[in-house]
Amino acid sequence: MAQRKFWEELKRQQVSYWFILAPFFLFFVFVVIPTVASIFLSFTKYNVINPPHWVGFGNYKDIILHDFRFRKAMLNTIIYIIGVVPIGVILAVILAVAIDQKIRCKNFFKGVLFLPIVTSIVASSVMWRWLFAGEKYGLINYYIVMKLGFKPIDWLMSPVWTLPAIMIMSVWAGIGYNVILFIAGLQTIPQTVYEAAEVDGAGFWHKFWHITIPLLRPTVVFVVIMSCISSFQVFEQIYVMTGGGGSHIGGVLDCALTSVPYIFDEGFNKFNMGYASALAYILFLFVLVLTFINNKFVQSKVEY
Amino acid sequence: MFTMMHLAKSRFSFTIFLIYLFLIVATITMLLPYYWMLITSVKPQGEIQTYPPKFYVQHPTLQPYRDLLNLVPMGRYILNSLYICVTVVLFKVFACTLAGYVFAKHRFWGRDWIFMTFLASLMIPWQVNIIPGFIIVKNLGWINTFSGLIIPTMGWCAFGIFLSRQYIYSIPNDLIDAARIDGCNEWQIYLNVILPLVKPVIATLAIFTFIQEWNNLVWPLVIVNSSAMKTVPLALAVLSSQTSSNFGMLMAGAVMATTPILIVFLMFQRYIIKGVALTGLKG
Numbered sequence: 001m002a003q004r005k006f007w008e009e010l011k012r013q014q015v016s017y018w019f020i021l022a023p024f025f026l027f028f029v030f031v032v033i034p035t036v037a038s039i040f041l042s043f044t045k046y047n048v049i050n051p052p053h054w055v056g057f058g059n060y061k062d063i064i065l066h067d068f069r070f071r072k073a074m075l076n077t078i079i080y081i082i083g084v085v086p087i088g089v090i091l092a093v094i095l096a097v098a099i100d101q102k103i104r105c106k107n108f109f110k111g112v113l114f115l116p117i118v119t120s121i122v123a124s125s126v127m128w129r130w131l132f133a134g135e136k137y138g139l140i141n142y143y144i145v146m147k148l149g150f151k152p153i154d155w156l157m158s159p160v161w162t163l164p165a166i167m168i169m170s171v172w173a174g175i176g177y178n179v180i181l182f183i184a185g186l187q188t189i190p191q192t193v194y195e196a197a198e199v200d201g202a203g204f205w206h207k208f209w210h211i212t213i214p215l216l217r218p219t220v221v222f223v224v225i226m227s228c229i230s231s232f233q234v235f236e237q238i239y240v241m242t243g244g245g246g247s248h249i250g251g252v253l254d255c256a257l258t259s260v261p262y263i264f265d266e267g268f269n270k271f272n273m274g275y276a277s278a279l280a281y282i283l284f285l286f287v288l289v290l291t292f293i294n295n296k297f298v299q300s301k302v303e304y
Numbered sequence: 305m306f307t308m309m310h311l312a313k314s315r316f317s318f319t320i321f322l323i324y325l326f327l328i329v330a331t332i333t334m335l336l337p338y339y340w341m342l343i344t345s346v347k348p349q350g351e352i353q354t355y356p357p358k359f360y361v362q363h364p365t366l367q368p369y370r371d372l373l374n375l376v377p378m379g380r381y382i383l384n385s386l387y388i389c390v391t392v393v394l395f396k397v398f399a400c401t402l403a404g405y406v407f408a409k410h411r412f413w414g415r416d417w418i419f420m421t422f423l424a425s426l427m428i429p430w431q432v433n434i435i436p437g438f439i440i441v442k443n444l445g446w447i448n449t450f451s452g453l454i455i456p457t458m459g460w461c462a463f464g465i466f467l468s469r470q471y472i473y474s475i476p477n478d479l480i481d482a483a484r485i486d487g488c489n490e491w492q493i494y495l496n497v498i499l500p501l502v503k504p505v506i507a508t509l510a511i512f513t514f515i516q517e518w519n520n521l522v523w524p525l526v527i528v529n530s531s532a533m534k535t536v537p538l539a540l541a542v543l544s545s546q547t548s549s550n551f552g553m554l555m556a557g558a559v560m561a562t563t564p565i566l567i568v569f570l571m572f573q574r575y576i577i578k579g580v581a582l583t584g585l586k587g
Contacts, residue, residue: 013412015490020406023399023461024418030459031425034436041436048439095330098323109327111573112334118569118576119562120519122537126544126558127337130344130551137353139340172334177580184581204319233429236521240541263431268526273435280431291427 042278047271059278070279072254073262076163077232080258083167084174085227089220092175096182097212110183114176121173125240128169132156132241156241159255166237166256173237174230178223185219186212225294229287235260259283338562345369345555352552368552369560375553376539377532378560385536386564388453389517395458396513397506403461404468404505405498409480419469422462430522438526448530457523464509467583471505472498508579511572518565536561 042059044052063070099109116124131139134154141152155165189212197207238261242251249265250257257265263283267276339359344352346364372378406412407419437456446452475498483493499506524538534542540561547554569576 016410016412026459030456034433037436
C-alpha cells in the first residue's frame with residue numbers, strides 16, 4: 001500500500017521532474033561526471049591514446065616531492081596574489097569612497113572603471129602587450145620608464161619583468177569589480193553615524209579613518225577573499241601575454257608560470273592528463289579553504 | 305539636516321578638488337589602453353613604431369583592418385561567437401527560470417538534494433572539470449563542432465537557477481494558486497504568471513551570460529583546433545601568438561573583438577553594474 005502511495009505521489013510530482021530535466025541532465029553529464037571522473041583520473045597516468053593506468057598516489061607524491069615546476073608555479077602564484085590583491089583592494093576602496101562623495105558624473109566614473117570587466121581578458125592582454133612593447137616604441141617604456149631616467153625594459157621578454165607587467169595589467173582589469181562591491185558596501189553604512197560624527201566636529205579624513213574603514217571591513221574581507229580566489233586561478237592573461245601558448249606558456253624560464261597555466265600545460269600540451277588532474281585537485285583544495293574562510297567571515301554579523 | 309556633503313562643499317572644497325583630480329587621473333589610466341588600441345589600429349605601418357610614440361594619427365588608414373581580414377576570416381568568427389552566445393543565452397534564460405520556478409514553488413521528492421548539488425557546483429573551479437570534460441566531448445565526436453562548444457556550456461547553469469529560484473521564491477503563492485484555480489496547468493502558470501514577473505532576472509541572466517560566453521577563451525581553446533570553428537577570443541589569442549611586428553593588425557583584431565561587447569555594455573550599463581552589486585556576479 002505504502003509503495004502504491006509513493007508511486008501515486010511520484011506521478012503527481014512528475015511535472016516537476018520534467019521541468020528540471022534538461023538543465024539537470026546537462027549539469028550531470030558536463031559538470032558532475034567530470035568532477036568525479038577527475039578524482040579517478042588523478043590516480044592514473046593517462047595520455048588520451050592509451051587507456052588510463054592506475055598509479056595510486058603516485059601523481060600526488062611526484063607533485064609534492066619532486067616537481068620543481070610546480071613549486072615555481074606556486075611561488076609565482078603567491079607573488080602574483082601578494083602583488084595584485086592588496087593593490088587592487090586599497091585602490092578600489094579609495095576609488096569607491098571618492099565616487100561615493102557628492103560629485104558629478106558618478107555613473108560615468110563607475111562605467112569607466114567597469115569597462116575592463118566586460119572586455120575580454122584576451123583583448124585586454126593584447127592591448128597591454130602593445131603598451132608594454134619593448135625598446136622605446138612601447139608607450140609605457142617611453143612615457144614612464146624613460147622619463148624616470150631608466151633604460152627601456154623589454155617587459156614581456158625579460159624573466160624579471162614579465163610577471164610584474166601581467167600583475168599591473170590584472171589590477172587594471174579587475175579593479176572595477178572591486179569598486180562596485182565597495183560602493184555597495186558603503187551604502188550599508190548608516191548616514192546617521194556620519195551625522196553624529198559631524199556634530200562632534202569630525203572632518204573628512206577623520207570620518208574616513210574612523211567610520212568608513214572600520215564599518216567597511218566585512219566588505220573588505222569579502223573582496224579580499226574573492227580576489228584571492230580569482231587570482232589563484234589566473235589563466236588567460238598569462239596565456240596571452242607570455243606568447244599565446246604552445247610550449248612557451250609561462251614565459252622565459254617559466255618566470256610567469258602560475259598554477260592554472262601549469263595545469264593547462266601539463267594537460268593539453270603534454271597530455272599528462274592524470275597528472276594534470278592531480279594538480280587541479282590540489283589547487284581545488286586551496287580554493288576550498290579560501291571559500292570556507294569566506295563563508296565563516298562573511299556570515300559573522302556586524303553590529304553598529 | 306547637515307550632511308557630510310554640505311560640509312564637504314562649504315569647508316572642504318579642496319578635498320573635493322583632490323577627489324576630482326584623482327578620479328580624472330584614474331579615468332585616463334582606465335581609458336588609455338583603449339585609446340591606444342584604437343589609434344594604433346588606424347595608423348599606417350610607418351607611424352606605428354615611431355620614436356617617440358605619437359598620440360595622434362597623421363594619415364589615418366584602414367589598412368590594418370584590411371590586413372587582418374585578408375589573414376583571418378574575422379567576420380566568420382564574430383558570427384561563430386554570436387551563434388554560440390545567442391543559443392546559450394536562450395537556453396539558460398529558459399531552463400534556469402523554469403528550474404528556478406520548480407525549486408521555489410514545487411514540492412517533490414529529492415528537491416533539496418538536487419538543489420544543493422547545483423549549489424555545491426558553484427565552488428568547483430573550471431580547471432577541475434576541464435580534462436574529463438574534454439575527454440567526454442572527444443568521445444562524443446564533438447571536437448570542432450558547435451555542439452561541443454555550446455552544449456557542455458549549458459551545463460553550467462547553477463548560478464542562473466539559484467538567482468531565479470531566490471527571485472521566484474518571493475512571488476506570493478496566492479498568485480500561483482489563483483492561476484491554478486482558474487484552470488492553468490503548470491506550464492501555463494510558468495508562461496503566464498512567472499515569466500512576466502521575472503523580467504529583471506531574465507535581463508541580468510541574459511546580459512551576464514552573453515558577456516561571459518563572448519569572452520570565454522578556455523573552452524574553445526580546448527575544443528577547437530580547426531580554423532573555421534574559432535571564436536573571437538580564440539582567434540585573437542592565436543593571432544597575438546603569431547604577431548610580433550604588425551601591431552596595427554593585432555589592434556584592429558582587438559577593436560573588432562571589443563566593439564560588440566562595449567555596445568552591449570553601453571546599452572545596459574546601469575543593469576550590469578546593479579547586477580554586480582546585488583549578486584557578486586563577475587562579467
